[in-house]
Amino acid sequence: MQKDELISLANEMCKELLSIVNEQKEVTREDVANYLQKSAQIIMKVSHEDMSSSGFAEALFHNAYKDIANKSLSSYANTNANIKKLTEMHEKTLLECSAQHIDLPLLTSKFDEIQSHMSDEVKKANEIITQLSTQVKTLEEKSNLDSLTKVFNRRALSSYLKNVCSNNELSYEFHMLIMDIDDFKNINDKCGHVAGDKVLIFIANILKKTLRDGDKVFRYGGEEFIIILNRIDDIHCKQITNRLLALVRGNKLIYKGEGLRVTMSIGTTKYVNGDTPDSLIARADKALYRAKTNGKDQMHTEMK
Template sequence: MHKEDLKSLINQMHKELIENIDAHENPSKEQVVTFLQDATNAISSLKEESLNDLERSKLMFTNAYREVAKDSLASYANSNSAFEELAQIHEETLISATDLHLNLPQIAQKFTDLQKQMFSEVEKANSIITDLTTQINELERNSNLDSLTKVFNRRALTTYLERLCNKGNIAYELHLLVLDIDDFKVINDTFGHIAGDKVLMFIANILRSTLRDGDKVFRYGGEEFVIILNRITPAVCVEVSNRILNIIRSNQLIYQGSSLNVTMSIGATQYSNGDKPEDIIARADKALYKSKKSGKDQMNSEMAPNGN
């Protein structure tokens, strides 16, 4: 490409630039930069063989620039259309917002009504929960089972002994055993109350599986259990008690990787005609005290004053 041809193209660019600037009332630096970028693109699009004819080259430059300018204008038109569309949406949004603003008190009232309804439903739910809790507590009070160990509870023992004593004389021998876990407080203090609960369930399961179907197991309170042995002699009562002690002694409870060695002490007595519930319990407690004082992990008996 000849030097004169290049000069001619530059002059043409200069001419087009001046015309472009004159065409705008307030031309900006950005417009000049855009023109120069478009002119560069136009020159780059010309083929080398077309540049031999100077006049034709000028015409091609002008046409090429106008095509680029046309594309720029089209792009601007599209952008402008998009902005107009956005402006329309904005205006419609403002109108909608205005309409909402005009209805704000009504909307606020709706929300207030909804909030009141929600509070009302929450109050109803709380009332139902309170009623259910009361019913559950009442059921637990009236239940004959201990919630933790699933053996009979103290309430059931009281009812059983009252019925037994109200009969007066019975035609068979009946023994009552009070069992107390040795050093239960040490277990709770060392391993925690959850471990203590595990021990109580462990003992209850052993007692249930060891005794006959006709015998009864009660959780008397805390770490104490009561067993009613029906239709057995004093000698068999001793045998059953020692078997219970041996099974508990020989079984270990594993809790969180630690082996818990559990033993129990037993106090036993035989029902005597004319006994009241507190009488038979008091004798068994006295026998239990002997077992504790004598070294624990053993069974002692206490007979009624009349020798039965």
């Protein structure tokens, strides 16, 4: 790693830390120490290739989603203040009417004015919501992280596999696992999509806590995850895969007071020289299909 890359990381980390300190009314030494500790953990998990990419240091410590959240809160505060003024106008109009004989044309005119102001405020709020939603979508498209599960997304997977498969020969073994949540549609249909999202987060957390730092977890799409196990042989790959199946099977997710039983099916394969991203995924997917058709909650392996 080059010295200027480390300097860039340190500068961005300090800028973000100062920003956090300035935003808080009270900050303790423990708060600063915790931030530095978490930052150190983040840096140690980042690959050299990522650190050398343009703008990576700034993106690593700068939370763009926080900026959008702040804009949302500011917009909400302005809209709320304007709605409060309109409510006061409404109350004043009613008081004036109760103190004298009702002037129907005047009353109608005032309520029309309030309604017009109210419509304008709602229109402005909707325009801001649309703008912020577009910004979030753009961030998600540019980001390498899945916004729901906080594991790597499909875009990151494509980049990673393209880089690996571009090498003529790898000096180490790596295995690919495709994991699919069993009967996920039934969970969504029975318990709702919020429960489905909880299940996806539940699975992602198990994977992140169980796997080694050098392994990669990607959300491939829908209820599917892809795992890359680096520098590992066939026996240990099978052991890890069976352990993941047991952990998912043995942990209950509690949703609205009820336990959800979740299982997964897994297809595995091993990279061989000459593989393309498509051939590697197709082989793992074939193994996954066998796991599904043979009863689910199990693993199968497909070798070239």
